[in-house]
Amino acid sequence: MSATASALLTTPLNALHIELGARMVPFAGYSMPVQYPQGLMDEHKHTRTAAGLFDVSHMGQLRLIGPDAAAAFETLVPVDVIDLAIGKQRYGLLLNDEGGIVDDLMFFRVSEQELFVIVNGACKVADIALITERIGQRCQVLPLPDQALLALQGPQAATALARLAPGVDQLVFMTGGDFDVDGIDCFITRSGYTGEDGFEISVAAHDAEALARKLLAQPEVQPIGLGARNSLRLEAGLCLYGSDLDATTTPPEAGLNWAIQKVRRTGGARAGGFPGADKVLGQIDNPASLSRKRVGLIAKERIPVREQVEIRNLDGQVVGVTTSGLLAPTIDQPIAMAYVEPALAAIGTQLHAMVRSKAVPVEVAAMPFVPPRYFRG
Structure with missing residues (x-):
């Protein structure tokens, strides 16, 4: 979306970002830090x-409250909401009537009668309107x-946060609860979108800067911008809504069948x-019906393959397009996600990415590109 600087929204940490020397850019209608002086790679x-x-903080947060909340929400997503245990979190997909992904989201079972939901920033207004329209009754x-x-996020996140919130290190991946973080009330889940161990912390806007300063005072912690968030999530093989997923993409095309539990697939009410x-x-049920499939690619030459790059087979025919791509800092190789014809989705398939009219050899690779380090206990 295009927006002038004056039209951009700001998060409660805007002044702190500027104080820390962040380079601010428009993102999802907000002015957001893309990087700090240390730079994306560091x-x-x-x-x-x-x-x-x-x-x-640009993400959308909402609560669904009432004895019918879980059953109602389950009518909007192809995942198991009803059986999610209290204190646990799950990845979900909001779909349209054609099976396209309207948004991907996280939801948490607070109690028998309450769900906490986090949706993407660029989608939150439309998501909340859709959810209200469909299940608001x-x-x-x-x-x-x-x-x-x-x-x-990171391997020392638990050490740093536990100094301020004793007991938070006892959480395991995709669990959470209410915590006092050095005098600040927070709702914390052990989750994130980097492939690393870590936490997401929901906090009242008026306490956000104080919380951020307490966290940044820990020796392990540095501020990180959107640039590194993008490179981390791509190394982790995680989709970015609006790039790798959109309203024309179905979960099977995106390789997200794992997110659809058996109870929502076969038999039963x-x-x-x-x-x-x-x-x-x-x-x-019929994978042969797919016309495209999301894959990971690794380039054989040190040439970054970015988004919206044409993918061709070895005979020069167009067979797909990339949706995300960059030089991966951890493995020091160019990586990308792309949608290609299903017959070419097997690991090891050799293809070409057309970068500025040059055919760059790429190979279909397993994702994640960097193994995740979630803490599962």
């Missing part, structure tokens, strides 16, 4: 070795515009029943 490597603090849909969201179910379940 920020990426610091997150991989210590702990990085990210401002993700069955549960209370409560947006949380006065909450900020911080992510503390809860199979199907979500928007686009016939198409999505048909594609799962």
Whole structure:
């Protein structure tokens, strides 16, 4: 989206970003830090070795409240909401009636009668409107515009955060709860979007800067911008909505069948029943019906292969297009995600990426490109 600087929204940490020397750029309608003076490469490597603090307050936060909240939300997503245990989190997909992905999201079971949901920043207004329209009669849909969201990511994140919030290191991946962080009330989940161990912290906007300063005072922690967040999530093989996923992409095309639990796929009263179910379940049952499939690519030459680069087979025919790509700092190789014809999606398939009219040899590779280090106990 294009926006003038004056039209951009700001997060509660805007003044702190500027104080820290961040280079600010438009992102999802907000002015956001793309990098700090240490630079993207150092920020990426610091997150991989210590702990990085990210401002993700542009994301949308909401609560769904009522005895029917879980069952109602399950009608919008192809995942198991009803059986998610209290205190646990799950990845979900909001779909349209054609089975296309309207947004990807995270949801947390707070209690029998409450879900906490986080949606993407660029989609949050439309998501909240859609959720309210579809299930607002069955549960209370409560947006949380006065909450900020911080992510503390990296192998030393637990050490740093536990100094301020004793006991938080006992959480395991995709669990969470309420914590006092050195006098500040926070809702914390052990999750994130970097492939590293870490936490996402929901905090009242008026406490966000104080919390950020407490975290940045820890010796392990440095501020990290959107640039490194993007390179980390791509190394982790994680999709970016608006690039790797959109409303024309179905979960099977995106390789997200793992996110659709068996109870929503086959037999029983809860199979199907979500928007686009016939198409999505048909594609799962008959993979040959797919016209494209998301894959990982590694370039054989040291030439970055970025988004919207044409992919050709060895005979020169166009067979796909990249959706994300960069020089991966951790493995020091150019990596990308792309959608290609299913017959060419096997690991090891040799293809060409057309970078400025040059055919760069690429190979279909397994994702994630860098193994995740989530803490599972």
